Amino acid sequence: EESVRVGKWVRDVCMFCLYLLVCTLAVLLGNEKNMARSVNKFWVNFFSNRSSTVRDLDGLQLFMNEVIAGELMKTSFLYNRYGQQNSSYGVLFGNSLIGNASLRQVRVKSDACGSVHGALDNDGILAGTECYPSWTLGTEDAVYSKSKAQKPLQPKSFHAFTSAASTGSPSYVGSFGTYPGGGFVASFAVQDTSRILQEVAGAQWVDPKTRALFFEMFMYSANDDLFLFSQVCFEFPAGGFVLPSSTVYTYDINRYKASSMKSNLEYFFFFLSLLYILKEFAAFRRQNIWRYLHFDWPTLELTLVLLVIISAGLRVYHSYMLSKITSSSAMTVLSVQQAVRGAAVASANLDAAFGVIAFLLWTKSLRYIMLTRSTRRLMTAIYFNVRKMLSFAMIATLLIYACSLTAFMLFGANLDQFQSINRSGSTIIQSIFGNKIFAVLVHETGSGGFLYYFGTIAAIRVFVYSILVAIGIDSYRKAVQGEQTAKKPLLELIRGELARRHREYMTRGFKEEEEASGLRTINRRASSNAQRKESGAPREARWKPWGLDDKDGSNEHL
Template sequence: QFAEGPLLDGLYWEESYNNHTTLTSQNSNSSHIYYENLLLGVAQIRQLKVHNNSCSIYPYFQDLLEDCYSEYRYQVEDRSEFGLKSDSEWQYTLGSSLSPWYWGSMGFYSSGGYRFTLPKSKQESLEKLEFLRENNWLTRGTRIVFIDFSTYNANVNLFCIVRLVVEFPATGGAHTSSHTYSVKLLRYVKNYDYFLASCEITFCLFIIVFIIQEVIKIRKLKKNYFKNAWNYLDLLLLVVSILAIAFNIYRTIAVSTLMEGLLSDPHTYPDFYFLAFWQVLYNNMIAVNVFFAWIKLFKFVSFNKTMIQLSSTLSRCAKDILGFAIMFFIIFFAYAQLGYLVFGLQVEEFSSFQNCIFTQFRIVLGDFNFEAIEAADRILGPIYFITFVFFVFFILLNMFLAIINDTYSEVKADFQMMTTEELQLRDLIKQ
């Protein structure tokens, strides 16, 4: 019902602002969603299935139940032809090697599947969906359905890649989700974009100089180069920067190739999703690179008196903190396991061991729903909460602060006992 109703109404807009002139009459191959977003090509629908007898039925129920479809796993994925077996939507097709797998709420899904594209006409799309529904394209073994399409807004020069997902867990029912990526794939349009291009070229030149400097340093220091932790940070920044430059070049070429194919045949599905996915990873990579670039500033302010005290404090108390961390996480994970076993079936925050760990960090920060665990277990709930706060918050965290405070006091006392000559030598090195 969703695909034959709201989905088609959203994909095929036939009215302009005045609600009289149809947009499709101006260009039969275009659909403008919300008047401004051009639908690129056509939408694609894809499903993944598991084959029958992919799970075991207990002997008591084998006479009552004949079929068994497990949750999705790549090993039990159904790739055989089914239904009419005549068209491509009834045949399994492999995904591209560059297409990412999908990490859903119920599993980790491959990039292949049974897929088909919707026609450019709304009426033809409706007829095709009705035909597939009448011939049972969706089966009991269906575990996930993807609806992918892309739009382009020339007003802001942004591509919008949309993925609608419906997961069908083995327990029954359906779980829906959506993912929208707004990315700028056409980089150089305005004058400001060309200014950014000049900055990118300058960045590439800096990276080349950086590479030459590091090569000279490695040849000069040899094995001693790898004994300095700051050199590892320099290498990390260098590798991430090279990967970012390579992806930037690849993205420009890939977008041009996709646009050429789309202009030559507007009835195909342009797979911008994998570009959007890698664009997100590219943004994350740039974020990590910028973060470590800021951390590198500590290398140039290490002669500051305050920074020396800080580094001396951390290095001197490192062994004590390591011993404390072992004791802390033993108690912390013990409470996480307790919370998972006691409240896991009733409280969402404790539904998995990972959620228990994050929930306990929230308790330490004061963000916690006490009523939920009290309703789950009126006896163990308050006991768990009170003892966790007492041991972790009042005892262990204060021990951690005491270790750092005592070490800092010792380091500060040592600095006060330094002679004037030592301080003058530090000032000379600083200059």
């Protein structure tokens, strides 16, 4: 259409700006994460500093006695903010222990040794014992046994296998593998800590079959309204040493506090989203599925609608999980953990959904600034750029993956940057866009690294930059060509519509003025003729075109 409804366009722009403002405020006014990050950082440093000295079983036993029994498990409230033990106060304004703390280990099955071990055994160099492989998911043992399948003479509760569904623990990504949430669990309350740890040590619970040992606690900070789940991991590779690490999960389940301006802002956002969905549904009813068959602004509208629906579902799920935590019904520690994790995951996903919605809305705002030919030309060029970049990305991915395989096989044993295929791909991508890897390759691998750099990384860099420049030139050329057959830009349509309305207004005003002037002339002449008639003088004659006078030519009708 070569015209535009200016009033409707202004209303649409104002409504969109309000929607964009509310969504942006909903993202910016979310709960501050500074306290959650501070608490998380404190506990990570706490466990890292105390577990970093553990290198063998003796160091592990020292950690259990001094850190677990001697520091953490003195009271159900762990520490006050001054580092002193106190029965009524905790770290950072009170972190109380929920349920029991636990030690959980993951074990592997025994396996036959390799042919080299057998040959050395026959030569008398090694003793003929069974071997315990490195950790993989297929080697996990669900039955506790010592060497040669010997069962404990007096089995305890920590000799029984517990599944991940029963422990509620998440999987842990370590340096030597990903460990499941199940295993053999030694759970203990505060008052039973010393006794359980002595039983674990006396039974030699940790042995060469152990591949990972976890110390886990679930805590709550009432003043900060934060839940924490800590995992201190001690990995036992097949080589026999111990590698400690730790992870702390901080769960902030209240994204918005109840009955606050932030919460009301979120509800207002969903109300505006409902109006937005109804408007999009009306457009869908007019155009049917053809509206979304082309990658254009309607595709973005549909994506926004789907994300809003997902966000509403996450909000309902979050409220449901929060109601389970705050309900008066009796709940087990496991159910509390599951509800807290569910609410925290829903809150995190809701944050992510809000972020994507805000990104798409700000992207859609480009539609409202495409008023002139220059801005529309640039936006069209960007659109073509994005389409071509997606096609080029598939080709570049294949090339980078091939180079990653080569680098992994050549330099994986010597350089940390190429220890895996994923690390190799990440290193190559970083080096393409500026990260300096040339000096490291040449220093560590010599001429082989020199040849690899110029044969692959440098060549890919030149190829990528050349393609990017070519794509930009071609996209702008297409945008200029398409401008010749495109409709008028929005600003020209608005100017044309306003000019048309101005002409109509001025024309209508001129006609009204002309009609009013003619009416005044007729009234003046009628008044003059009436005066002449009263005085007996002849009436004023009015000229008429030829052929319109009276038959006798006297203009008597006037």
